[in-house]
Amino acid sequence: MATATAAPVAQDTHEEHRTSTGMSNTKLAVWVFLGSECLLFGGLISSYLIYKTRGAGLAVPTDVFDIPFTSLSSFVLLMSSMTMVLALSALRRGDEALSRVWILATAMLGGVFIGGQVYEFTTFIREGVGFTTNPASSAFFVLTGFHGVHVGLGIVMLMSAFVMSSKGKLRKEQSETLEVIGLYWHFVDVVWVVLFTVVYLVPA
Amino acid sequence: MTSTDISEAVDSTEVEHEHPSDWQYIKIALILAVITALEVAASYISLGDVLVPLLLGMMAVKFWLVITWFMHLRFDGKIFKQLFLGGLVLAVVVYIITLTAFEFWA
Numbered sequence: 449m450a451t452a453t454a455a456p457v458a459q460d461t462h463e464e465h466r467t468s469t470g471m472s473n474t475k476l477a478v479w480v481f482l483g484s485e486c487l488l489f490g491g492l493i494s495s496y497l498i499y500k501t502r503g504a505g506l507a508v509p510t511d512v513f514d515i516p517f518t519s520l521s522s523f524v525l526l527m528s529s530m531t532m533v534l535a536l537s538a539l540r541r542g543d544e545a546l547s548r549v550w551i552l553a554t555a556m557l558g559g560v561f562i563g564g565q566v567y568e569f570t571t572f573i574r575e576g577v578g579f580t581t582n583p584a585s586s587a588f589f590v591l592t593g594f595h596g597v598h599v600g601l602g603i604v605m606l607m608s609a610f611v612m613s614s615k616g617k618l619r620k621e622q623s624e625t626l627e628v629i630g631l632y633w634h635f636v637d638v639v640w641v642v643l644f645t646v647v648y649l650v651p652a
Numbered sequence: 653m654t655s656t657d658i659s660e661a662v663d664s665t666e667v668e669h670e671h672p673s674d675w676q677y678i679k680i681a682l683i684l685a686v687i688t689a690l691e692v693a694a695s696y697i698s699l700g701d702v703l704v705p706l707l708l709g710m711m712a713v714k715f716w717l718v719i720t721w722f723m724h725l726r727f728d729g730k731i732f733k734q735l736f737l738g739g740l741v742l743a744v745v746v747y748i749i750t751l752t753a754f755e756f757w758a
Contacts, residue, residue, distance in 0.1 A: 471729045479732045483739025490743030498754050519692045523685060530681035533722045537674055634722045638715050644688075645711035649695040650704055 478628045482635045489639050492591040493646060499587040501652055508584040510652045512575045514568070521564040522644045525599075528557035529637040532630045539613075542620045548613045551626075554633065555606040558599050565596045588647070595643060598636045605629045672721065680721045687714050 467473055500510065535550030569589070572578070579589045609629055612618040618625060691710050694703060720726040725733045751757065 469731070471731065475728075475732065476735070479735045480739075483736050486736075486739040486743040487746070490747045494747040494750050497751060497756060515692065515695065519688065522688055526684045526688060527681060529684075529718060529722050530677060533677045534674055537671065537677065540671065631723055634718055637722075638718045641711060641714045641718065645691060645707050649691055649707050651695075 472624060474624060474628055475631070478631050482631065485635065485639075489595075489642075492587075492594055493642070496587040496591045496647060499583040500647075502583040503585075504582040506582050507575065507577050508582065508652075509572065509577055509588040510584075512572050512577050513648055514571070515648060517564070517568065518644065518648050521561050521568075522640060524557050524564070525561045525637055525640050528554045528561070529634050531557060532633045536623065536626050536630050539618070539620060539623045539626055544613055544616075544619060547618075547626070548610055551606055551610045551613065555603050555610065558603045558606070558633075562596060562599055562603070565592065565599075569593075591647065592643065595636070595639055598639070602629075602633045602636050605632065671724070671727065677721070680717055684714055684717060 469476065500508065502508075531550045531553040535547045535554060538544075538547040538550060572585075577585045577588075579586060606629060609618055609626055612625070687710050691707055694706055694710075697703075699706065719736070725736070
């Protein structure tokens with residue numbers, strides 16, 4: 449049984465948790481949640497695939513896609529995953545100040561992505577592809593809008609972590625809190641990896 | 653089994669996982685960026701029937717890199733991987749059946 453005299457843990461390692469399963473219940477719950485989110489986004493993606501060519505004689509989203517712009521947004525979101533994992537790595541080393549910098553960078557990159565999505569949506573509406581224009585546009589806005597809401601919630605979580613860290617309530621010992629926020633953030637990123645390919649790059 | 657037995661059993665499962673270095677994370681991010689650039693480039697080239705499988709393949713590699721490295725699935729307990737992949741595989745199977753019912757592949 450581990451005691452107070454156990455050897456100190458190296459900076460880049462961590463112990464398993466003392467629960468009946470030997471692992472963190474919080475992480476277990478987050479992974480179950482993310483598994484269920486796969487079903488949610490799977491349903492939205494399927495709906496989009498079914499309706500994407502049903503334009504009722506009007507323009508569909510694929511007619512007005514700006515691939516270079518969306519590619520840039522995808523790059524920004526991918527890099528936010530890198531800054532997120534660097535924030536966790538810094539916190540595990542006990543470098544709280546650097547962790548806060550990476551948390552803020554992640555939130556800002558998420559904000560840039562959301563800004564890009566707002567710009568994309570307004571451009572589409574200006575070009576005649578609105579939410580209720582046809583089944584294809586409705587499916588597109590619901591799918592990408594739902595993802596955008598997830599990014600927005602992630603930014604709220606990141607800013608909460610930033611405030612906690614600033615108040616000294618997010619230290620190395622509480623790194624699991626940042627880890628579960630990171631799991632959510634990376635999930636939002638992998639969903640976009642799928643959306644970018646299936647919605648934007650695969651030809652209609 | 654007494655509570656002492658349980659806690660000893662749990663303690664016996666305690667292992668330490670090494671985490672990748674920051675440089676390894678940066679390398680993964682660079683690989684992801686390069687694959688994204690290749691995806692976009694491929695979408696502009698006339699590759700015929702090869703294009704869709706190629707794009708889906710690159711998407712799968714990016715997906716796998718993020719969940720294994722950034723989400724630590726290759727370092728964490730197997731049950732996390734099983735829970736997530738369980739949901740993912742279920743989603744893929746259910747919606748392939750749904751798309752088939754809607755004659756999407758026709």
